[in-house]
Amino acid sequence: VMEQFRTLWAGRRPESPQSAAADDAGPSTAAANRKPAAADPLAEPLTDKEERIVELIAQGKSNKQIAATVFLAEGTVKNYVSRIMDKLHAHSRTELAVRAIERRG
Incomplete structure (x- = not known):
């Protein structure tokens, strides 16, 4: 993977x-x-904040590190990650990062 x-x-x-x-x-x-190389038509679009969080996940950052970077509480980041995983139909952080990159085309 x-x-x-x-x-x-x-x-x-x-x-x-x-x-x-x-x-x-x-x-x-x-x-x-x-x-087809097109993005998953069933996946919902990500907000700018969600895109930034995915970028940080792809860099291997923990929720705590992401929280410090984007000035949010760690619990809020966990909620964002959960919502992003739902939107992209991902079951792990690695799968989430891969799907986000695929969506970029």
């Missing part, structure tokens, strides 16, 4: 085992099996 995150952070698209197998099968099959 971290390698995929680093790949996305560098602006490249990670290759999944499914897309690698599809590429081996030929161009028409590969094109049919690939998901």
Whole structure:
């Protein structure tokens, strides 16, 4: 997961085992099996504050460090992180960061 995150952070698209197998099968099959690069249409847009918090999560900051950076209480940051995870349908902080980067395109 971290390698995929680093790949996305560098602006490249990670290759999944499914897309690698599809590429081996030929161009028409590969094109049919690939998901569009567009952002998840079901995910809600993030506010500027939420975007900033995601950026700090992607940098590996803890809730306490984020709170100090954006001048909020740690509990408020926890609420923000929970809401952002709901919006992006993420189940972990790493998944949250990866999905946020994917949304940027």
